[in-house]
Amino acid sequence: AQSVTQLDSQVPVFEEAPVELRCNYSSSVSVYLFWYVQYPNQGLQLLLKYLSGSTLVKGINGFEAEFNKSQTSFHLRKPSVHISDTAEYFCAVSAFYNQGGKLIFGQGTELSVKP
Amino acid sequence: DAGVIQSPRHEVTEMGQEVTLRCKPISGHDYLFWYRQTMMRGLELLIYFNNNVPIDDSGMPEDRFSAKMPNASFSTLKIQPSEPRDSAVYFCASSGGWNNSPLHFGNGTRLTVT
Numbered sequence: 001a002q003s004v005t006q007l008d009s010q011v012p013v014f015e016e017a018p019v020e021l022r023c024n025y026s027s028s029v030s031v032y033l034f035w036y037v038q039y040p041n042q043g044l045q046l047l048l049k050y051l052s053g054s055t056l057v058k059g060i061n062g063f064e065a066e067f068n069k070s071q072t073s074f075h076l077r078k079p080s081v082h083i084s085d086t087a088e089y090f091c092a093v094s095a096f097y098n099q100g101g102k103l104i105f106g107q108g109t110e111l112s113v114k115p
Numbered sequence: 116d117a118g119v120i121q122s123p124r125h126e127v128t129e130m131g132q133e134v135t136l137r138c139k140p141i142s143g144h145d146y147l148f149w150y151r152q153t154m155m156r157g158l159e160l161l162i163y164f165n166n167n168v169p170i171d172d173s174g175m176p177e178d179r180f181s182a183k184m185p186n187a188s189f190s191t192l193k194i195q196p197s198e199p200r201d202s203a204v205y206f207c208a209s210s211g212g213w214n215n216s217p218l219h220f221g222n223g224t225r226l227t228v229t
Contacts, residue, residue, distance in 0.1 A: 034217070041222070041223075042222055042223075043119070043206055043208075043220030043221050043222045043223055044206070044208075044218070044220045045220070046217040046218070049217065090158065102148070102160065102163060102171070103160070103218060104160070105157060105158040106157070107157040108157060108158075
């Protein structure tokens with residue numbers, strides 16, 4: 001079975017500051033990793049995904065994440081945040097053998113960007 | 116592409132009543148997922164379908180919950196009878212069926228059971 005731990009439930013940060021949202025996963029098999037964003041009263045949208053290859057993955061809205069197999073981590077980063085980045089961010093894992101993309105989600109990290 | 120469409124957006128009902136949530140996946144997607152989101156438990160996978168067939172319903176909390184997918188363009192999640200602890204946001208998502216195919220989520224149905 002797979003599990004995901006997001007280490008921070010809330011991250012307050014000032015506009016234009018860098019941010020890192022932390023994610024660790026546990027799995028006995030190879031996995032695919034994802035970050036999703038949820039804006040208020042909306043569904044989740046894919047930010048980026050790691051399937052294979054380069055461990056540094058770039059996504060939409062200037063976000064990137066780095067897969068670290070030895071530390072079983074997939075932390076999300078952005079060098080300079082905007083007010084509009086205020087949202088909840090979810091890390092998710094899918095076992096490589098899962099057809100259809102069945103995902104296990106972390107508990108979410110609420111990013112609050114202040115002016 | 117209209118995306119995944121869920122209805123209603125909000126549902127308020129009294130304990131004991133039957134509730135039906137509806138979902139229309141993206142055309143051509145052959146996987147459909149129902150998730151429940153609460154503050155306490157986060158996002159939980161309830162059930163998912165492949166080509167209209169339920170594959171894994173181990174996340175369905177109890178017999179009061181049932182889900183159907185009569186055709187490729189429609190699915191329902193029913194709660195009968197509803198209880199206050201069922202209050203949550205229920206999301207439907209669909210995908211194209213490969214591991215690198217992302218889930219596309221609807222905007223959810225916020226259910227309040229009083």
